[in-house]
Amino acid sequence: MIRKLIVLYRKYEAYVRVDLIMYAAMILMIIIYFLYVTLFE
Amino acid sequence: MDVLLDPSSWIALLTLTLLEIVLGVDNIIFISIVSNKLPAETRSRARITGLALALIMRVAMLLGITWIIQFDEPLFTLAGTEFSVHDIILSLGGLFLLYKSTLEIHHKMEGAPKKESHLKNVSVGGVILQIILLDLIFSFDSILTAVGLTDELTLMITAVIISIGVMMLFANKISDFIGNHPTLEVLALSFLILIGFMLLVESFHYHVPKGYIYFAVFFSLLVEMVNMRIRKKKTEPVKLKKRLEE
Numbered sequence: 001m002i003r004k005l006i007v008l009y010r011k012y013e014a015y016v017r018v019d020l021i022m023y024a025a026m027i028l029m030i031i032i033y034f035l036y037v038t039l040f041e
Numbered sequence: 042m043d044v045l046l047d048p049s050s051w052i053a054l055l056t057l058t059l060l061e062i063v064l065g066v067d068n069i070i071f072i073s074i075v076s077n078k079l080p081a082e083t084r085s086r087a088r089i090t091g092l093a094l095a096l097i098m099r100v101a102m103l104l105g106i107t108w109i110i111q112f113d114e115p116l117f118t119l120a121g122t123e124f125s126v127h128d129i130i131l132s133l134g135g136l137f138l139l140y141k142s143t144l145e146i147h148h149k150m151e152g153a154p155k156k157e158s159h160l161k162n163v164s165v166g167g168v169i170l171q172i173i174l175l176d177l178i179f180s181f182d183s184i185l186t187a188v189g190l191t192d193e194l195t196l197m198i199t200a201v202i203i204s205i206g207v208m209m210l211f212a213n214k215i216s217d218f219i220g221n222h223p224t225l226e227v228l229a230l231s232f233l234i235l236i237g238f239m240l241l242v243e244s245f246h247y248h249v250p251k252g253y254i255y256f257a258v259f260f261s262l263l264v265e266m267v268n269m270r271i272r273k274k275k276t277e278p279v280k281l282k283k284r285l286e287e
Contacts, residue, residue: 004167008171018140018141019179022137025133026109026130029126029133030109036116
């Protein structure tokens with residue numbers, strides 16, 4: 001399954017790169033928020 | 042659900058649905074290219090199953106992003122303005138829409154389409170997986186557009202369901218219509234630039250009434266309808282470049 005995803009990613013990389021970066025930024029935001037709330041509140 | 046009975050919500054719903062349908066044309070093309078690798082008898086089933094599952098994923102993403110946007114506790118202060126997760130997501134989303142729509146306009150005008158490689162031995166499951174993943178990734182700008190155009194989750198979900206339903210039923214007719222009227226596609230991408238800018242402004246706590254966007258969208262569409270009527274196909278339309286071709 002992981003290999004299939006990697007093959008798909010390499011095939012469509014040029015089209016999806018910006019969108020995947022945005023997804024990663026959103027996920028990072030959520031993690032940072034929950035860390036902040038846990039550590040500082 | 043009362044929001045759907047409010048006439049002022051219908052404008053938001055109509056605007057959002059129209060934008061989702063026009064912007065979904067590229068998704069339709071990708072899905073057609075991917076599903077055309079299958080034998081004819083399984084093609085339609087793969088397309089409909091993939092789109093149905095993609096619809097569920099899109100609604101889940103909408104729910105997720107509207108949940109995240111509720112986090113409005115200030116995290117830090119910059120230039121006298123407090124920023125929360127809500128503000129950061131709006132600003133990132135606005136920048137993303139500005140970048141993506143500018144890039145798409147550039148590709149449609151000047152980009153070189155890539156030929157899709159013909160793979161043998163594709164399975165229905167593999168094609169469905171590709172459809173779901175591609176739709177999920179490409180729907181991020183649709184989700185941000187929905188967030189930028191309305192605050193009502195019911196309207197966002199209704200617009201997504203209608204647009205995917207329309208894509209399932211009328212995919213070929215819509216892509217033919219948009220192919221014959223490329224101005225509509227460029228207009229839709231321009232509206233994304235407007236919405237992206239508006240999201241950015243809202244992230245700095247300047248509230249922009251959504252009515253400005255609805256007016257801009259409908260006025261532009263009205264002008265284009267008049268143009269279409271006047272031109273009446275006297276000349277061949279410009280063929281916008283596709284990102285992927287068979």
